[in-house]
Amino acid sequence: MEPVLCLNCYDFFPPSPRHKNQSYCMKPECRRAKKAAWKRAKMQTDPQFRKDQQLSNKKWVQNNPGFWRRYRKRNPEKTERNRILQRIRNQRRRAKRQKTGVVCSPLIAKVDASIPNRFGMVGQFWLVPVIAKVDPLKVNIVEIPMCYQ
Numbered sequence: 001m002e003p004v005l006c007l008n009c010y011d012f013f014p015p016s017p018r019h020k021n022q023s024y025c026m027k028p029e030c031r032r033a034k035k036a037a038w039k040r041a042k043m044q045t046d047p048q049f050r051k052d053q054q055l056s057n058k059k060w061v062q063n064n065p066g067f068w069r070r071y072r073k074r075n076p077e078k079t080e081r082n083r084i085l086q087r088i089r090n091q092r093r094r095a096k097r098q099k100t101g102v103v104c105s106p107l108i109a110k111v112d113a114s115i116p117n118r119f120g121m122v123g124q125f126w127l128v129p130v131i132a133k134v135d136p137l138k139v140n141i142v143e144i145p146m147c148y149q
């Protein structure tokens with residue numbers, strides 16, 4: 001079988017003959033990424049699943065007071081990223097309420113420093129649409145070696 005490019009780590013891997021359309025390799029971090037992608041999709045399409053998750057998260061927060069305060073202190077770069085995305089959501093909400101549809105926000109926020117791999121990862125970026133009403137899109141920009149062009 002043809003090797004497949006993993007959607008998380010961008011390494012080629014031999015796909016399992018039992019799993020059609022396998023798009024993530026078997027590394028633990030890629031399995032986690034696959035599960036997170038599945039959950040994101042499920043949250044958008046299944047209202048009951050979303051409701052159950054919200055209830056579960058609420059219970060967890062009640063049982064772990066102070067977790068998010070400590071998390072923000074430990075991860076200032078993620079805190080900053082979330083502030084930027086929340087600011088964008090607030091501006092969108094305001095623009096929708098005023099029915100102007102005009103959103104003044106930073107267009108692109110660089111999130112992570114570059115991660116080296118064999119494709120020469122340049123970095124991860126958030127593409128934030130200004131006109132179209134879709135969610136910000138996380139993109140990985142990689143250098144493609146001459147042999148793949």
Ligand SMILES: [Zn+2]
Pocket residue numbers: 006007008009010011024025026027030
């Ligand atoms: Zn992978």
